[in-house]
Amino acid sequence: MHAGQGVQICSPPPTIVSYYAAMKAATPPSVRAPSRAATRTKPPFDPLTFLARAGGGRTVSGYGKDSAVFAQGEPADAVFYIQKGKVKLTVVSAQGKEAVVAVLGADEFCGEGCLAGQPRRMATATAMTECEIMRLPKSAVMQVLHDEPAFSELFVSHLLARSIRIEEDLVDQLFNSSEKRLARALLLLANFGKEGRPEPIIAKVSQETLAEMIGTTRSRVSFFMNKFRRLGFIAYNGHLEVHSSLLSVVLADQPRIFEKRS
Numbered sequence: 001m002h003a004g005q006g007v008q009i010c011s012p013p014p015t016i017v018s019y020y021a022a023m024k025a026a027t028p029p030s031v032r033a034p035s036r037a038a039t040r041t042k043p044p045f046d047p048l049t050f051l052a053r054a055g056g057g058r059t060v061s062g063y064g065k066d067s068a069v070f071a072q073g074e075p076a077d078a079v080f081y082i083q084k085g086k087v088k089l090t091v092v093s094a095q096g097k098e099a100v101v102a103v104l105g106a107d108e109f110c111g112e113g114c115l116a117g118q119p120r121r122m123a124t125a126t127a128m129t130e131c132e133i134m135r136l137p138k139s140a141v142m143q144v145l146h147d148e149p150a151f152s153e154l155f156v157s158h159l160l161a162r163s164i165r166i167e168e169d170l171v172d173q174l175f176n177s178s179e180k181r182l183a184r185a186l187l188l189l190a191n192f193g194k195e196g197r198p199e200p201i202i203a204k205v206s207q208e209t210l211a212e213m214i215g216t217t218r219s220r221v222s223f224f225m226n227k228f229r230r231l232g233f234i235a236y237n238g239h240l241e242v243h244s245s246l247l248s249v250v251l252a253d254q255p256r257i258f259e260k261r262s
Contacts, residue, residue, distance in 0.1 A: 047153075079114065187246055
């Protein structure tokens with residue numbers, strides 16, 4: 001890659017829980033939710049507790065690997081919150097071509113397009129691992145967004161994190177080689193760059209899925225996976241183990257910053 005063309009993909013954004021904590025700390029006391037002393041008749045609203053317990057129309061269900069959470073074309077009438085596990089979002093074109101547009105983990109939402117008037121699902125959500133997922137009816141989400149500023153902050157932080165991720169994915173697709181895109185996808189699946197301890201073991205992800213994620217062929221994925229294994233970046237032992245040394249592939253070709261000359 002020539003000078004000036006290298007693109008550095010930033011680390012993936014923190015989880016929405018950490019985003020919420022940062023936004024709460026930066027919010028002036030005058031605009032924060034009332035304190036416990038000011039709301040003696042009603043306990044303070046905790047959005048994380050709200051998302052951990054069923055009730056008020058919210059239900060929690062378990063999904064086995066490869067189970068559909070919702071399907072493309074179905075009525076969009078609820079938002080889903082992933083409590084545990086990983087979920088992939090896929091889109092199928094009119095010609096039958098399938099692409100993975102996102103891989104989501106714990107503490108992330110999916111299906112939120114219904115809140116913007118989306119009548120039907122634009123993608124299919126499928127469990128990649130054993131999952132526990134909360135279903136929140138659209139009406140319930142709209143009500144809590146209106147009534148509880150703390151939940152609104154949390155949800156906005158999710159939207160910001162998703163927007164940043166989409167921008168990074170687009171830049172990655174436009175400017176990086178398939179080898180670098182694969183390395184980045186593996187690191188994201190292993191949780192590198194996020195808060196908390198990285199997860200070196202990835203749930204079984206087929207090479208077809210990896211190819212759909214990065215926009216290349218399965219044969220190219222197989223070639224680079226074998227290369228990464230020879231170099232000690234990854235290991236196979238029933239599961240895929242990603243080593244931090246794989247970061248060297250993503251961090252190669254650092255971009256150069258040029259000052260505009262007057």
